[in-house]
Amino acid sequence: MKRLLLPTLLLAALFVNTAAQAALNVLACEPEWGALVAELAGDKARINIATTPRQDPHHIEARPSLIARARNADLLVCNGAELELGWLPLLQRESGNARIQTGRPGWFEAAHYVDLIEKPEHLDRSAGDVHAAGNPHFHGDPRNILPVATALAARLAEIDAANAAHYQHRLADFRQRWQTALARWAQRAAPLKGVPVAVQHKNWSYLLRWLGMVAVVDLEPKSGIEPSAAYLAEVVQRLKQTPVRMVLRASYHSPRPAQWVAQHSAIPAVELPFTVGASEGAGDLFGLYEDIIERLLGALP
Amino acid sequence: MKRTVLAIAACCAAPVGAAENHSFNPDISLILQGRYLNARDIAERHISGFLPAGHDHGSERGFSLDHSELMLSANIDQAFRGQANFAIADGEVEVEEAWFQTLGLGHGLTVKGGRFLSGIGYSNEQHPHAWDFADQSLVYQALFGAHLIHDGVQLRWLAPTTAFVEFGVEAARGQFFPGSETGGNKNGAGSAATFVHIGNDWNESHSWRAGLSYLHAAPAARESHLEDASATEAHAAFSGDSNTWLVDFVWKWAPDGNMRERNFKFQAEYFQRKEQGELTCEDNSADGGVCNDTTGRYRSEQSGFYAQLVYQFMPRWRVGYRYDRLDSGTVDLGANVGLLEHEDYRPTRHSVMLDYAPSEFSRLRLQLARDESMHGVTDNQVIAQYAMSLGAHGAHKF
Incomplete structure (x- = not known):
């Protein structure tokens, strides 16, 4: 065993993260939720995003790099509604991180705060890739962003109470800009x-x-x-x-x-x-x- | 699943419970796996130059039910998760896995206890339906039969680094090969393992994982079925120390990290095993053999590796090639020299496969292999295999 110890310690030292600690380490499953965290938290959060726009969020592998990011996250912000079923449970389990386990404050699923459509009447895999909870791609409707933002700001404030006022202030600002944009888009479209x-x-x-x-x-x-x-x-x-x-x-x-x-x-x-x-x-x-x-x-x- | 519209109106921050599975039943998954095998008729299949290891997943010719597996898993409470995995065959149910795992220890720590697939190497934790070929590599067959299964405890620690660095230690009864039932019957552990895995993304398209593992087992009276110097069936029993080093490496590529269309996987594992102790060849003179209960020194140093490539060239279709090569190395038979023979041989096997997966729940595979794992025998094999998964299907590890 001793033969192993020194090389591994040296190796670990190489990988140790020396970057300055931001207040919150957030791992967002998809870019849209990473962007929402950025709107609400500003510089109070360091945001990692698990997937890129060129990847299909249904089909992601629980890569070692993602497990390492989940290990260090204070908050997981994901779509939910079974979209990440193929990889997120593994990230949670393998991370050894108690904060982001299901039901803990560090686990946030956006789908909880919106109404889903296209719920299958019968669950049968012969119908293809069906999601029991309903169609998970609800961010297509920008009106769904507001309830998620409200809940997310509350969650940020819960985890990082010292900056609660900061998050509430940014939420109010975001809400106003978003409502203006919604009206503009409705007219334009x-x-x-x-x-x-x-x-x-x-x-x-x-x-x-x-x-x-x-x-x-x-x-x-x-x-x-x-x-x-x-x-x-x-x-x-x-x-x-x-x-x-x-x-x-x-x-x-x-x-x-x-x-x-x-x-x-x-x-x-x-x-x-x-x-x-x-x-x-x-x-x-x-x-x-x-x-x-x-x-x-x-x-x- | 009922949603309360009023609740949304009242306060939009309250969970309206759309995504939750409200049933407390465990996830149930049934694997159906069967095959057709065309191969030479060989009564006692073995790998030349290696003491036969534990159980193997069948080598019946023709049509056969290869491996049916029932898996149940669920979070037990906020602290633990549990999983059981039963391999079912005619007249027997084998407990492949039955373990609990901590969820909330934090600090990167996870403890697993019960019967589980050891975390050493890379493919040891993969179930047969997740293999990229219809059979297990020769390395794993020679080392463990198919898998290294532990009855014991495992502690893993994930370092708080941006790259993936994981350490693990395991202590187990060690009743399975390379351990033995008698070796496990004692206070303390009959087998111990330790491993380190590191991994990261090279960029968006490339990711890798590498590992180094060490396994110690202390078998006592470990039985092997073999032939003595006069080619008569014999039983040999080994007692001593068995120490194995394993190096593993996996590299995966998908354009922009999008696996859906095309992806590529390279995987290789190398091992080196040293065994030292005493070997007794049981008296088989009644059958015309030359063994006579002589107990003598036994020392061996053996190694082997496999390397495989799997390429998904279009959605649903993959091709793969695997090369297996073992080295029977040096074996010192002590006082049993002349009674037993060490075959100095380098078993090899080439395998190619093509598989088609209509969805992530089903796979059909055709595999051709040229198997020269037995001295003097060239076995050209054809395997047609199906692997289907019913019910909940847990995510596979990297």
Whole structure:
């Protein structure tokens, strides 16, 4: 055993984090929640984000680097609604970090504070990648951000009581800016109301509901299952009877199915930033929805 | 699941309970795994030059139910999590795992107790349905039969570093190979292990993990079934110390870290084992053998490795190649020289596989292998395998 000790200690010393301690170490599962923490905490939090805009949050591996980040987190801010089911439980378990265990103040699931839609009536895996709790992509509707922000600010204040006033102040400021933006977006997006679209995956349901757009066709035969060429041909046929104005896909999805259908139906394929950082315009939460609306408007003839 | 709309109106900060599974039942997962094997008809399969290790996951030819597994797991309370894993075969249920683990110790500490797969090496903790090939590597077959299973306790500590640095120690009964039932029957531990794992991301697309592990076992009267110098069946019993070093390395790549379309995995493990003690070859003269209960010194130094590549070239489809090579090394048979023979041999095996997974719950695999793990035998194998998982399916480790 002694032979092991010295090299490992040396190695550990190399990796030791010498950065100055910010008040709070936050690990956000997705960029949108990292951005919300940044809005509410400002410089009082050091934020790590577990996934990038180019990754599919359903399919992440519990990599060693993520376990190390979970080990040091004071607060875990995640989407919930089973989106991170394939990796988050492992991060919690392997981290040896009591603060972020389920039910503790250091564990925050945004889905707790909003209403989910598309809850499956029957749970059967032959229906594809179904989420028992409902469709987890609720951040598509920016109105859902406010209740989450309110709860998150309260949670930040609970964990870091010394800065409670700071978080409440930033929440009030954020709420005001957000409500102004919501009104502006509603006005700007008015021409999108009633526009029929095709979607590559059911991750735009909340966005479409907010904007009053209608998803006529889903390019996936079953949720989360890649479409075959034959299925896409079928979709193109169906689009001849019930035409749509555009095909939507998230930037982390393969561009091929949407492009193929778009070409064969002579309609535009629109790549939308799914989260903060997914496009140049989506630099923060405000930019995210602004960019989405502008891209949708731009695809209207 | 009912949501109270009023509560949202009253106060938007109150949890409205959308994402919670309100059932307290444990997660249940049933693994169905079966196969078709085309191979040479060999009565006593073994790895030449190595004392046979513990139990193996079947080598029946033709169609067979390879491995059915029932797994139950849940958080027990705020302090503990529990998991049990039963391997089911005709007429028997084997307890593969039955353990509890702490949840709330903090400071990076986790304690596990009960029967569990040891944390040494890389693939030791993987269940058969999570293997990238239809069978276990020769290294693990030679070292542990298939897995190193411990009845004991494990303490792990994750260092508070930005990179992943994990230390673990285990103390166990040590009744499974390379330990033995008699060796485990004592006060204290019949087997002890320690390991360190480090890992990190190179960048968004590349991540890795490396490990160094050490296992000590003190078998007493550990039985092996083998052939003596006159090629007659014999039983040998080993008592002494068995010490194993294991080095493991895994590297994974996915473009932008998005595994969905394409990804690549390289994995290799190397071991070196030294055994020192006494070996008795039981009298088999009645069967025409040459063993006569002689007890003599036994010393061996053996090693081996495997390296494998698995590439997902499009969603759902993967190909893989694995190379196994062992070195039977040096064996000093002491007074049993002439009664037993050490085969100086380097067992090798090449395996290629293609698998298709319609979802993360099912997988179909075709594997071809050229197995030269037995001296003088070249066994060309074809394996068609399915692995299905019903019910809750826990996340797999990196």
